[in-house]
Amino acid sequence: MHMWERLYASAFEKVKANIGNVRGVLLAYNTNIDAIKYLRKDDLETRIERAGKEETLRYSDELPEKITSVPQLLGSILWSVKRGKASELFVESCSTRFYMKRWGWDELRMGGQVGIMANLLGGVYGVPVIVHVPQLSRLQAGLFKEGPIYVPGVEDGKLRLVHPGDFKGDEESCIHYIYEFPRGFRIFDFESPRENRFIGSADDYNATLFIRDEFRERFDEIASKVDLAIMSGLQALTRENYREPFETIRGHLEVLNEKNIPAHLEFAFTPDETVRNEILKLLPEFWSVGLNEVELASIMEVMGEKGLAEKLLAKDPVDPIAVTEAMLRLAKETGVRRIHFHTYGYYLALTDYRGEFVRDALLFAALAAASKAKLGDVPSINEVVQAMGVPVNEKVKPVEGTLAEEYGMRGGIAEVDNYQLAFVPTKIVAKPKSTVGIGDTISSSAFVGEFALEVSF
Incomplete structure (x- = not known):
């Protein structure tokens, strides 16, 4: 070596x-x-029991195409934990988005x-x-670092490049909820072979590739x-x-x-x-x-x-x-x-x-x-x-x-x-x-x- x-x-x-x-x-x-949540075994197990363990476990074997319910969200998290593999799905239902917002996050990052x-x-x-x-x-603008980072804007018919922090305007926030787990994370009879995460995306702009x-x-x-x-x-x-x-x-x-x-x-x-x-x-x-x-x-x-x-x-x-x-x-x-x-x-x-x-x-x-x-x-x-x-x-x-x-x-x-x-x-x-x-x-x-x-x- x-x-x-x-x-x-x-x-x-x-x-x-x-x-x-x-x-x-x-x-x-x-x-x-990115709203990052570091998963805790007891918290996740309680949530799964409350949402219905049997239905939740169904989604730990096969991912849905998109998330329309809380059991699908929790089951998809388990899918990633079981395999130690990352995955990301679009969260379509408003009630599940509200559930994620209430569940909260440990930190916010550029995503x-x-x-x-x-x-x-x-x-x-x-x-x-x-x-x-x-x-x-x-919130988004504040997550960009200092340095030669520019977003284009048009002023008086001319293209102007400005740092996102100097961009005039306050638009909507696009949030992705990221559930991180370490290697060896145990829940029920699963143990994660390596550290990784599951991402639930509550963001209509990137979901339609708004340009x-x-x-x-x-x-x-x-x-x-x-x-x-x-x-x-x-x-x-x-x-x-x-x-x-x-x-x-x-x-x-x-x-x-x-x-x-x-x-x-x-x-x-x-x-x-x-x-x-x-x-x-x-x-x-x-x-x-x-x-x-x-x-x-x-x-x-x-x-x-x-x-x-x-x-x-x-x-x-x-x-x-x-x-x-x-x-x-x-x-x-x-x-x-x-x-x-x-x-x-x-x-x-x-x-x-x-x-x-x-x-x-x-x-x-x-x-x-x-x-x-x-x-x-x-x-x-x-x-x-x-x-x-x-x-x-x-x-x-x-x-x-x-x-x-x-x-x-x-x-x-x-x-x-x-x-x-x-x-x-x-x-x-x-x-x-x-x-x-x-x-x-x-x-x-x-x-x-x-x-x-x-x-x-």
Whole structure:
């Protein structure tokens, strides 16, 4: 593992020295407020008994498509606890939303993939970001960090970029309720194999992918100010409401591709199969996509690869050969140039271009994720290096061995079917402060880090 420590140290220095090369990143579309509740066994058990244990347990075996009752909410939380897997569902019923509000929260944080990435890229790394914020309430504005973070506004017919804190207006708050549990969390006869969370979303703006007028009317002008784009927030759409937002996104991707601006799609678990199919059709317009095993399995399912989908969820750590096969299927089907896979313990990137900078960007991302898990939040890029003290995950040695045997991988890099496969073992924080936003930290750090390094060559 000494080789990895050496590679980690050098990757951090390289990215830190070059991240200033990135002129700007466009982030769209979902920003919200996360209300975090740390689950307590006695409280949750009492609530389940009150709501009806038998009915609640039904949903711990199979997730509903959306939440329309309190037993569905509590059962979906149990689904995540049982598996140690994250999940997010839209809460449709007003009475269940009111129940969550009364249940309360332990802390409020910036939420939404875009909000989390904006605070990291702009507030920590100092990379200028232009952010789409569906609803800019005072509460939302106050959760943005200081730094080069901008929202577009139009004044006297001219596009103006202002920090969210200086935005004039007080709109509605979009709240996502996050129920966090630690590894070993016991309830009834379940025990969670690892720390994770369940998210109940009470937010009508992100659920319909509401896109602000400034973005619709001035997208060309906004895009000319950036080098990269990261898009997310498609996961809450349904077969009833996806058409209009997808049309807008297609138009945005056309503009980005005309300007040669690489766009990354940060995938998230999308319960609606129709929407998953449509995302698959949209992927050829993206440069890059980021996902974990649950998300990759859900895409394999709509591609008719049921067996491969099952393999992705069968083992812990996830079988890297199944992951590589699934990534190859996805790359060949869509022509997407970069697929970034992150799971507990290791990351992989499959690219149709080559270079150590791909692996180095993954290493930087792993440090950023460990730093976020350890501190709860990353105060500055210099703090990222503190995660060097976190040990490299020893449990993935067999994963590395399998990749070396199957693909001749050396130093985390291999050639597979005319693609480059990059692998890194991650650093695992034994008792993370929080798991929320770690996937977004990983994906945005790797994508932006890779671009910063590539530009420096």
